[in-house]
Amino acid sequence: MATPRKFILIGLVSFSSLLGLVGAQLDAGPRFSDKHVFKRAALMNIQKTSLDTLSSMSSGRIVFDAELATLQRKILMRATRSIPKHFRRQRMEPNSNAREILWQQWPKFKARAQIANQMAKRLDTRSITGLRSSLPDLISACHACHSEYRRKPNSFITH
Numbered sequence: 501m502a503t504p505r506k507f508i509l510i511g512l513v514s515f516s517s518l519l520g521l522v523g524a525q526l527d528a529g530p531r532f533s534d535k536h537v538f539k540r541a542a543l544m545n546i547q548k549t550s551l552d553t554l555s556s557m558s559s560g561r562i563v564f565d566a567e568l569a570t571l572q573r574k575i576l577m578r579a580t581r582s583i584p585k586h587f588r589r590q591r592m593e594p595n596s597n598a599r600e601i602l603w604q605q606w607p608k609f610k611a612r613a614q615i616a617n618q619m620a621k622r623l624d625t626r627s628i629t630g631l632r633s634s635l636p637d638l639i640s641a642c643h644a645c646h647s648e649y650r651r652k653p654n655s656f657i658t659h
């Protein structure tokens with residue numbers, strides 16, 4: 501019969517592997533110690549996961565599924581809407597790639613977030629042709645904000 505200690509050990513192992521899994525999914529876990537920086541990176545990675553799914557459907561790497569695509573649209577609408585809330589506090593730490601000018605240009609940053617939100621709303625997930633024609637505008641909205649307010653990962657090493 502297993503001793504209670506053994507159960508505790510099993511419990512600990514499965515709990516930490518669960519944490520590892522969540523960390524890998526959000527891809528923001530170990531890099532950030534500040535709660536706010538962690539949360540904004542997690543939000544961005546949620547968007548990336550949804551966008552990756554839609555891109556895979558759009559390019560035919562996975563079969564188009566209207567229900568799954570609609571779910572991703574909802575996730576993206578909700579996530580992009582909450583970008584300003586996640587960045588409102590000016591918080592930085594060494595691993596963050598946010599450019600500090602975003603807080604000096606707050607109205608412009610918010611406008612970029614709003615455009616991304618509009619493009620998420622305009623995603624047409626009813627058909628593959630609709631998805632193919634509406635997805636590029638959302639991707640451009642992500643890039644437009646990144647090109648102004650996100651440093652290239654690792655650029656702080658070379659500059």
Ligand code: HEC
Nearest residue numbers: 528541544547548551596597598612613616642645649650
């Ligand atoms: C309004 C501006 C803005 C918009 C719109 C935006 N991002 Fe970001 N994103 C940022 C900033 C700023 C960072 C850097 C955050 C940091 O490192 O602290 C970032 C970081 C990221 C990261 C890296 C997170 C990490 O783990 O370091 C990913 C992935 C990402 N964004 C995906 C997306 C996707 C996908 C979209 C579009 C659906 C999007 N972003 C739209 C501003 C934006």
